[in-house]
Amino acid sequence: MEPYEGLDFYDIESLLSEEEIMIRDMVRDWVDEEVLPNIEKACEDGVFPDEWRVALGEMGVLGAPLKGYDCPGLSYVAYGLICQELERGDSGLRSFASVQGSLAMYPIWDFGTEEQKNYYLPKLTSGEWIGCFGLTEPDYGSNPGDMITKAEDKGDHYLLNGAKMWITNGTIAQVAIVWAKLRWSNSWFHR
Amino acid sequence: MKGKYSLRASVTSELVFQDCKIPKDRILPGVKGLRGPFSCLNNARFGISWGALGAAMACFHSAKTYTLSRIQFDHPIASYQLVQNKLAWMLREITKGQLLAYHLGKKKDAGTWIPEQISLAKMNNVDIALDIARMARDMHGANGILDEYPIMRHMANLESVKTYEGTHDIHNLIIGKHITGIQAFTRTI
Ligand SMILES: Cc1cc2nc3c(=O)[nH]c(=O)nc-3n(C[C@H](O)[C@H](O)[C@H](O)COP(=O)(O)OP(=O)(O)OC[C@H]3O[C@@H](n4cnc5c(N)ncnc54)[C@H](O)[C@@H]3O)c2cc1C
Ligand SMILES: Cc1cc2nc3c(=O)[nH]c(=O)nc-3n(C[C@H](O)[C@H](O)[C@H](O)COP(=O)(O)OP(=O)(O)OC[C@H]3O[C@@H](n4cnc5c(N)ncnc54)[C@H](O)[C@@H]3O)c2cc1C
Numbered sequence: 001m002e003p004y005e006g007l008d009f010y011d012i013e014s015l016l017s018e019e020e021i022m023i024r025d026m027v028r029d030w031v032d033e034e035v036l037p038n039i040e041k042a043c044e045d046g047v048f049p050d051e052w053r054v055a056l057g058e059m060g061v062l063g064a065p066l067k068g069y070d071c072p073g074l075s076y077v078a079y080g081l082i083c084q085e086l087e088r089g090d091s092g093l094r095s096f097a098s099v100q101g102s103l104a105m106y107p108i109w110d111f112g113t114e115e116q117k118n119y120y121l122p123k124l125t126s127g128e129w130i131g132c133f134g135l136t137e138p139d140y141g142s143n144p145g146d147m148i149t150k151a152e153d154k155g156d157h158y159l160l161n162g163a164k165m166w167i168t169n170g171t172i173a174q175v176a177i178v179w180a181k182l183r184w185s186n187s188w189f190h191r
Numbered sequence: 192m193k194g195k196y197s198l199r200a201s202v203t204s205e206l207v208f209q210d211c212k213i214p215k216d217r218i219l220p221g222v223k224g225l226r227g228p229f230s231c232l233n234n235a236r237f238g239i240s241w242g243a244l245g246a247a248m249a250c251f252h253s254a255k256t257y258t259l260s261r262i263q264f265d266h267p268i269a270s271y272q273l274v275q276n277k278l279a280w281m282l283r284e285i286t287k288g289q290l291l292a293y294h295l296g297k298k299k300d301a302g303t304w305i306p307e308q309i310s311l312a313k314m315n316n317v318d319i320a321l322d323i324a325r326m327a328r329d330m331h332g333a334n335g336i337l338d339e340y341p342i343m344r345h346m347a348n349l350e351s352v353k354t355y356e357g358t359h360d361i362h363n364l365i366i367g368k369h370i371t372g373i374q375a376f377t378r379t380i
Contacts, residue, residue, distance in 0.1 A: 002256045007248050009286045012293050040338045043199040065234075065299075076299035080241035080292055087242030088249045091348035092201030094242040102235035110230065111221030134206055135228045142361050143376070145225055151213065158218070160211040166192070166355070170204025177219075178208070179228050 027085035035089035057127020069121035104131025132173035134164030240312035243320035250327035314362035
């Protein structure tokens with residue numbers, strides 16, 4: 001097939017910063033060179049190639065819009081462009097990056113303590129660790145507010161009981177953001 | 192999980208917690224209630240509104256290239272009105288989706304967005320990407336079902352993307368509530 005050309009009928013590129021264009025092109029080239037030649041095999045085998053985790057970390061695109069704690073601190077437009085290029089390769093690849101950046105890193109970045117941020121974020125943005133996000137349950141998908149996973153306060157720890165389903169990166173993750181009910185109020189945990 | 196026809200290059204799992212001890216310093220203290228997960232989802236959905244366009248553009252590119260080179264009835268099929276109509280529709284929807292995504296990106300950067308705007312972009316861009324993938328599949332004829340082309344893979348993937356991060360219907364209900372002020376998720380109003 002002819003080399004890929006992005007479609008840009010209304011010249012949106014003219015609105016992008018130099019940095020945004022550079023990042024888009026970097027990810028686009030990587031997808032051409034490393035993803036497209038290997039994607040059908042990955043799908044056939046039903047695996048997410050571990051080299052892709054490493055490369056995403058090295059390119060500095062995980063948790064793209066987050067600032068501080070070694071995170072890239074890019075614009076949301078740049079984050080969008082990264083997603084666009086990754087998904088031009090495969091939605092599963094973009095899912096990996098979405099879950100890592102927006103669903104695992106973001107809550108730590110926004111709601112975590114300083115210690116938690118310093119501990120988790122550098123390892124997640126570098127790709128050393130994989131994160132996942134557990135909200136959906138077998139019986140609660142579109143209505144997560146009715147979830148039955150709960151965490152009981154046992155004094156020096158919490159006791160977590162429940163099941164999460166359809167969790168992207170679930171079994172390959174080192175960090176899990178798990179949403180659970182804490183008695184009468186909702187609260188959430190990561191482990 | 193086994194048996195997926197979609198997002199096969201992504202790991203999807205079930206996690207079961209049985210009397211799982213969580214040290215107290217592992218709780219994220221900065222938020223209570225559903226605002227926590229929803230604020231994460233807002234960022235992921237924003238990314239999806241761009242990502243879906245990437246899949247759509249891959250399908251458009253393949254359809255354009257294929258129909259320009261495929262000869263039927265003595266001419267490239269891209270020279271037929273029905274095919275041009277499809278290509279024009281794809282370009283039209285991708286362009287609208289790009290303007291939506293770009294403007295929303297600027298609003299995210301400026302901090303002037305509302306969640307309903309993200310719902311609209313996620314819903315629209317995934318919807319058109321899926322339609323574009325299906326149309327591109329048709330335009331490749333029998334070749335469209337082969338893994339030699341990315342089309343069928345994108346098409347199957349986008350079915351998941353339509354469902355996760357708030358289904359297409361749920362985003363319609365979010366926007367419907369925004370318009371009318373009446374929630375239509377449950378019977379109790
Ligand atoms: C590949 C994949 C990866 C995923 N990854 C994750 C993940 O990492 N973390 C996570 O937490 N979840 C994940 N999910 C789960 C996903 O978010 C849920 O599948 C989604 O929220 C829908 O829930 P459900 O599947 O239970 O469908 P349901 O909620 O049972 O919906 C079924 C149908 O009913 C419709 N519906 C539901 N409620 C209403 C209503 N009130 N009115 C009208 N129609 C309604 C829906 O629109 C849909 O069409 C993933 C899913 C997939 C497929
Ligand atoms: C799984 C499978 C099994 C099959 N089994 C058999 C079989 O047992 N025996 C057999 O003989 N064949 C079989 N076929 C072939 C099938 O009949 C052809 O694929 C079909 O006729 C379309 O031809 P094509 O794939 O060459 O597509 P093309 O003819 O190249 O069409 C590509 C696209 O261009 C459009 N197009 C073509 N011409 C025009 C035009 N003039 N104006 C506007 N648009 C146009 C088409 O509608 C289509 O969207 C099979 C196909 C598949 C996928």
